[in-house]
Amino acid sequence: MTRQTEMVEGSQPDRGFRPGDSTMHVAVYRGEGTVPVESFPIPALGAHDVLVEIAFCGICGTDLHSIVEASGIFGWGAPGFIGGHEWSGRIVAVGESVTSWQVGDRVTARSSECGSCPACRAGRPSICRVRVPDDGQGAFSQYMRRNEDSLVALPDGLDLRAAALTEPLAVALHAVTRSTAKKGQRVLVTGAGPIGTLTVAALHIRGIDDVTVSEPNALRRAIAEKLGAKVVSPEDLSDGSGGGAALRFDAVIETSGNPKAATAGFDCLVPGGVLVLVGVITAPANLNLLRILTDEITVTGSALYDDGGIREAVSLLADGQVPVDLLLEPGTISLHDVANACAKLASGQLAGKVMVVPS
Numbered sequence: 001m002t003r004q005t006e007m008v009e010g011s012q013p014d015r016g017f018r019p020g021d022s023t024m025h026v027a028v029y030r031g032e033g034t035v036p037v038e039s040f041p042i043p044a045l046g047a048h049d050v051l052v053e054i055a056f057c058g059i060c061g062t063d064l065h066s067i068v069e070a071s072g073i074f075g076w077g078a079p080g081f082i083g084g085h086e087w088s089g090r091i092v093a094v095g096e097s098v099t100s101w102q103v104g105d106r107v108t109a110r111s112s113e114c115g116s117c118p119a120c121r122a123g124r125p126s127i128c129r130v131r132v133p134d135d136g137q138g139a140f141s142q143y144m145r146r147n148e149d150s151l152v153a154l155p156d157g158l159d160l161r162a163a164a165l166t167e168p169l170a171v172a173l174h175a176v177t178r179s180t181a182k183k184g185q186r187v188l189v190t191g192a193g194p195i196g197t198l199t200v201a202a203l204h205i206r207g208i209d210d211v212t213v214s215e216p217n218a219l220r221r222a223i224a225e226k227l228g229a230k231v232v233s234p235e236d237l238s239d240g241s242g243g244g245a246a247l248r249f250d251a252v253i254e255t256s257g258n259p260k261a262a263t264a265g266f267d268c269l270v271p272g273g274v275l276v277l278v279g280v281i282t283a284p285a286n287l288n289l290l291r292i293l294t295d296e297i298t299v300t301g302s303a304l305y306d307d308g309g310i311r312e313a314v315s316l317l318a319d320g321q322v323p324v325d326l327l328l329e330p331g332t333i334s335l336h337d338v339a340n341a342c343a344k345l346a347s348g349q350l351a352g353k354v355m356v357v358p359s
């Protein structure tokens, strides 16, 4: 991340979309950590589509899995992949049948659940398997085509830079929901990357103040401390023997994607405790199944958002309940810096959420 890059806090840069424009800049993954900026045609709009000019797009851990690790899971990391799903923007063109949106409206996206399958009807859109397909193009791009039904309005008072935290905040809130943690309980968050620190903020928002974070990286530890969490080293949690942990928690939210953190967190649970996996874990973790049985421990996952979670995240951000400045890296980067920033995020040289301005 180049620190001398423009500072655009609190403002939306005017990049002057002209309806006659035919191409846009896109940062596209071409393999082995390379993400060149290429010229793509601006997508043509169907009757119910809108064209959104992306104002800000955060870099997510899943982007790192794709760009740095080329992990291939869920189809991530295939050459031609365009990342970026944590965005805010402004509508610059609307299809002929669009009546609910106008040019100039400030928006982000809601999740793409179908709304009518058994999971959706049960209030669990995060496990809907009948998702409405989107274009598959991410927001590391100047413009994005979206169906009009997929958008959520952003309130006037909400800064577009802060608004780009909507999606990861909704992820963090869902993790807290899945943990069933309540006021007065002790919660451990393993990992203080962007989702870990947002989870600390989400726990505080839900009234859970006794939060400990385990994290080896000094930059990430500093953010967790500023957020008011107690910070420990991973070695402080357990000796890896599967029992006798020094620290005990009612719930553990694993955000690092490291199987050792899942094991250590699991070993710290009190009887009846809950381990929630949020970080993308692609290797096996050693969990003492006998403890799951005898201590009635719940091990579960957290994917996507609560029912209505995107709207809740928007209103929490608009109400100023989220310590945005502590969570974001200062300044912004351009599309040209995406690969470099991903490498620095993966290696721990950058700790906060990095915001891309795709102008």
Ligand SMILES: [Zn+2]
Pocket (backbone or CB within 6 Å): 060, 061, 062, 085, 086, 167, 168
């Ligand atoms: Zn994300």
Ligand SMILES: [Zn+2]
Pocket (backbone or CB within 6 Å): 113, 114, 115, 116, 117, 118, 119, 120, 121, 125, 128, 129, 130, 131
């Ligand atoms: Zn559904």
